[in-house]
Amino acid sequence: MLPFHIAAADLIIGASCAGCGRPAITLCDGCSLVLAPRPRVAWPRPVPRGLLEPTEVRPIASGIHEGPLRAALAQYKEEGQFGLLRVLGHFLAASVCLAAPEHGPVVLIPIPSSRVARIRRGQDAIDELARSASDSLRSIGLDCSVRHPLVHSRRVADQSGLSARERSANMTGALRLRSAAGLDGRRIVVVDDILTTGATVVEATRVLSSAGFRPAAVAVIAATRSRT
Structure with missing residues (x-):
């Protein structure tokens, strides 16, 4: 439980938990306990062919896009609650660990945010999450870096x-390939925040594969619950 003076401050300044809305600076005790990463393979339904051929690119998610985790993601991306970066980066790092468990260098490739999204949010949300995850993984001895070879080739709809x-x-x-610098000899993991149908990561996988850099896996924070 939070000390009385912190809880009182939360009530005075109106700070609320990103997961449930109760008074808290970032997350309340209850949501902090619920928000524990549980990485698993999370295939969309139907499974996109682009993630199966010519080799399998497994998508890994550390949570389901619902409840406190969904709320926390929305608060981070759309409301600018940057204090959630470490928590959400931890989820992404857990997914990367399952996605690329073997020893050796790993490069994380975040899905690029559109220019409109960067301006609206004041940051590249996926890039920040990838960097947070990479920092966490390096702290436990994994050779992990972030590269940005992908850029938008045209505007896309929400x-x-x-x-x-x-x-x-x-x-x-x-999407198109801007540069292949830093990709040779590394296991490539495409990273995003949420996996729904897989359309975005399939496009990233297509571009990278066409250039000879087939990803080892996809890692996301949360996946929508399968309807099948």
């Missing part, structure tokens, strides 16, 4: 509310 087919059409051809 994916919210789109069907699986619409998401695929929205993302196909939306």
Whole structure:
């Protein structure tokens, strides 16, 4: 439980838990206990062919996109609660550990944010999460770095509310390779915050694979619950 003076300060300044809305500086005790990463393989349904051929690219998620984790992601990305970066970065780091468990150098490739999203949020949210995860992994001895070889080749629509087919059409051809520097000889893990239909990571996988850099896996913080 939080000390009385901190809890009182929360009530006075109006700070609330990002997970449930109760008075707290970032997360209340209850949500802190619930928000523990549990990395697992999280295939979208239906499974996109681009993640299966020519070799399997397993998607790993450390949580389900619901409840306090969904709320925390929304607060971090849309409301600028940057104090959640360490918690969410820990989720992503746990996914990377399961995605690339073998020894050897790993490079994280974040899905690039659009220019509009960066301006609106005041940051590149996925890049910050990737850097936080990389820092955590290096602190336990893993050779991990972040590279940014992908850029948008055209504008894309907001994916919210789109069907699986619409998401695929929205993302196909939306990314291109800017540079392959720092990718040779490393296991590549594409990272994003949320996995829904897989359209975005499929496009990233396509671009990297076409350049000869087939990813080892995809790592995300949360995946939507399968409907099948």
